[in-house]
Amino acid sequence: MPASRVAIVGTGHRAQLFTAGLASRPAYDVVGLCDPSPTRMAFHNKLLAEHGRPAAWTWAPGDFDRLLQDVPDLVVVTSPDATHDDYIVRALRAGARVITEKAMTTDTTKARRIMAAVRDTGGDLTVAFNYRFNPVHAKVRDLLRSGAIGDVLSVHFEWLLDVRHGADYFRRWHRERVNSGGLMVHKASHHFDLVNWWLAARPVSVYGQGRLAFYGANGKRTGYARDYVRAHGSPAAQDDPFAIHLADNPSLRALYLEAEVDSGYLRDQNVFGDGITIEDDMALVIGYDTGASMSYHLTAYSPWEGYRVMFNGTGGRLELEVEEALWTQPAARIESAKGSVHGDLAAETAGGARILVRRLWQPPEEVTVPAFDHGGHGGGDQRMLAALLDGTSDQAADRANAEDGLLALLPGLGANESFRTGRAVDITTLLDA
Numbered sequence: 001m002p003a004s005r006v007a008i009v010g011t012g013h014r015a016q017l018f019t020a021g022l023a024s025r026p027a028y029d030v031v032g033l034c035d036p037s038p039t040r041m042a043f044h045n046k047l048l049a050e051h052g053r054p055a056a057w058t059w060a061p062g063d064f065d066r067l068l069q070d071v072p073d074l075v076v077v078t079s080p081d082a083t084h085d086d087y088i089v090r091a092l093r094a095g096a097r098v099i100t101e102k103a104m105t106t107d108t109t110k111a112r113r114i115m116a117a118v119r120d121t122g123g124d125l126t127v128a129f130n131y132r133f134n135p136v137h138a139k140v141r142d143l144l145r146s147g148a149i150g151d152v153l154s155v156h157f158e159w160l161l162d163v164r165h166g167a168d169y170f171r172r173w174h175r176e177r178v179n180s181g182g183l184m185v186h187k188a189s190h191h192f193d194l195v196n197w198w199l200a201a202r203p204v205s206v207y208g209q210g211r212l213a214f215y216g217a218n219g220k221r222t223g224y225a226r227d228y229v230r231a232h233g234s235p236a237a238q239d240d241p242f243a244i245h246l247a248d249n250p251s252l253r254a255l256y257l258e259a260e261v262d263s264g265y266l267r268d269q270n271v272f273g274d275g276i277t278i279e280d281d282m283a284l285v286i287g288y289d290t291g292a293s294m295s296y297h298l299t300a301y302s303p304w305e306g307y308r309v310m311f312n313g314t315g316g317r318l319e320l321e322v323e324e325a326l327w328t329q330p331a332a333r334i335e336s337a338k339g340s341v342h343g344d345l346a347a348e349t350a351g352g353a354r355i356l357v358r359r360l361w362q363p364p365e366e367v368t369v370p371a372f373d374h375g376g377h378g379g380g381d382q383r384m385l386a387a388l389l390d391g392t393s394d395q396a397a398d399r400a401n402a403e404d405g406l407l408a409l410l411p412g413l414g415a416n417e418s419f420r421t422g423r424a425v426d427i428t429t430l431l432d433a
Contacts, residue, residue, distance in 0.1 A: 007032035007056075007071040009064070009087045010079030011040040012255065014101055018076045019044045021385040023051035028389065032071045034059045034087075035079075039259035068094040077101065081186055082179050085110035092123035099126045099388055103189040104405035106181035108413060108430050111406060115431070118402045126388055127405035129193045132398050133383035135370035136353050140309075140320055141198050143367065148357055150315030152199055155294040159191055159307045162328045166280070166300035167242050170215045170271040175278060177416075182278040184210070184412035188298055191307075192286075193400060193408035198311075201288040202407055206414035207424035210282035214301035219272025231268040232257060241330035244268050284415050303327060305347070316359035323351025406431075 006028050008015055012035075022028045030048055033041040033056045045055040059067045061083075068075075068091060075091040077084050077100040085105045091098045104127050105111050118125055131137055144152060161169075169187070174180040196203065212218065219225030224242065228234035231243040246257040246268050256267035269275075280300040287293050305325040311318040325347035355367040387396040400408070414425035 003027055003029040004073040005029055005031045005071050006074045006076065007034060007059075007067055008044070008076045008078065009034040009061075010077065010083075010101075011035040011037070011044045012078065015044065015076075015078040016047065017381055017385070018078060018099075019047045020051065021382075021389060022076075023048050023053045025389055028074070029053070030056045032057050032059060032067045034061060034064055034067055036061055037259040037263035037265075039262055040255055043254050043259075064090060065094075068096065072096055074099065080173050080179050081181060082106045082110075085113050088114050088125060089117040092117045092121045092125065095121075095123075097124040097126075099128055100405075101128050102193070102405070102408070103181060103185045103412070104402070104409050106179075106185055111409060111413075112431055115402060115406060125402040125405070127193075127400040127402070127408070128384060128388065129190060129400045129404070129408065130380035130384040131190050131194055132197055132380070132400065133387060133395055134380040135383075136320070136322065136355070137194060137198075137380075138395065138398075139355060139367070139370055140318065143318060143355070143357065144198055144311065145200070147315070149311060149313030149318050149359065152290070152292050152311050152313045154292060154312045155195060155199075156310045156312075157191060157195065157294055157296045157307070158309075159188075159296075159298045160302035160305055161187075161298070161300045162302050162305035162325055163242065164325075164328050165305055166302065167215070167271045168244070169278070169300060170276055170280070171244060171269045172267060173265070175269070175276045177277040180278065181412065182210075182416055183280070183298060183300060184208075184282060184284075184415040185409065188282075188296070188412050188415075189408040191296070191298075192411045193404065195286075195294060196404070196407050197398070199288060199290060199292060201290045201292060203286050203411045203414075203427050204289050205287040205424055205426055206284055206411050206418055208282060208284040208415040208418040210279035210415065210419045212276060212279050213281040215271045215280050216274075216276040217272070225272040226270065228270050229273060230266045230270065237270075242271050279419065282415065282419075284411070284418075286411055306351070316357065316362075319356040319358070320354070322353045325349045326351045 006022055011033055022030050033044055035041050041058040075096045075098050077087045081103050084100050088098050088100055174186055180186040226236045226240045228236040231237035232246055237243040246252045282298045284296040304327055306323040309320045326349045353369050356364050358364045387399050410427045410430055414427045417425045
């Protein structure tokens with residue numbers, strides 16, 4: 001059987017997972033790369049060569065339709081979120097299977113386009129929610145569905161991004177809502193998908209408050225601000241613990257600094273600079289069709305990184321705590337392009353993971369946690385690749401389809417609308433024409 005022909009659209013940091021994962025599988029041939037930057041595409045062709053695979057053809061975004069004539073099997077979309085819909089829709093209509101990074105897209109108009117293409121073509125669209133494949137999260141799902149605490153009535157979910165990982169969203173293209181949809185879309189869609197999956201529920205309403213409380217112009221008030229636009233070549237950035245230094249690491253230099261000449265993209269902007277249009281502190285109340293509710297808080301400037309999720313049920317309470325970094329080291333400036341900033345590798349200060357079940361009338365029971373790897377997003381990355389590419393993972397049935405991607409997206413879109421209007425939003429009406 002001939003190998004499936006694959007194209008990867010968007011050849012930045014996250015695409016490395018797919019380039020390496022596909023190159024290590026004989027059933028796939030990466031034959032096309034699409035990106036505005038020839039420099040970045042050359043970096044990924046080096047990754048293919050390291051796996052003994054031939055170089056892929058390289059295409060500019062304007063040539064994507066020509067690429068589709070040569071790649072009928074699988075298209076992997078890892079470009080900036082606001083561009084996902086264009087590539088997804090064209091690939092589906094060309095007959096290709098599509099895997100897209102989360103978030104599926106960034107607004108209601110684009111979501112309608114994607115869902116119409118899925119409906120019209122009957123095509124296969126998968127959203128790469130790797131947290132579904134973290135064994136600790138799977139354990140929580142199994143406990144809830146086994147009735148360990150009865151029917152779930154409410155959830156409290158707190159996610160803390162530290163001043164290394166959280167700050168990184170304010171250095172990059174994510175800092176502009178037009179590109180990312182804000183953290184309620186780009187980041188929190190991970191979390192909303194988990195809750196939908198854990199509860200087997202659909203979100204129906206959201207009310208929220210969010211603001212830019214720490215980054216941007218707030219740095220002048222707190223005294224954290226330094227006077228520079230981007231870190232590279234800026235003396236004021238040298239002692240800034242919030243700065244990232246691209247030239248210090250070969251991968252960052254190759255993927256971003258050297259690619260500026262043909263991409264124009266600055267990866268190391270000042271997190272306290274101008275032009276930030278997203279929030280860094282967000283609180284929501286979400287209602288579900290099961291009658292359950294969730295209070296959710298995302299903080300992007302925490303001294304430690306991790307999350308706490310508490311489920312309250314008719315038979316007790318389940319508590320999950322994961323410490324991805326106990327504290328943030330100010331001297332740890334150098335980050336590889338595949339490093340601990342975004343969960344590819346474990347932080348040096350990583351802590352533990354704990355699941356505690358507190359049943360009514362019984363002492364608390366600490367549940368044995370599956371082997372937990374803080375790298376690779378809790379072990380989820382490689383399990384996700386197995387499920388998406390091999391179909392042999394024991395969690396293959398848990399891959400997220402287009403409907404799942406939409407249900408993870410809608411709370412974030414509703415939250416953004418609630419931030420703007422100050423009112424609760426009926427999520428079920430967001431895609432109404």
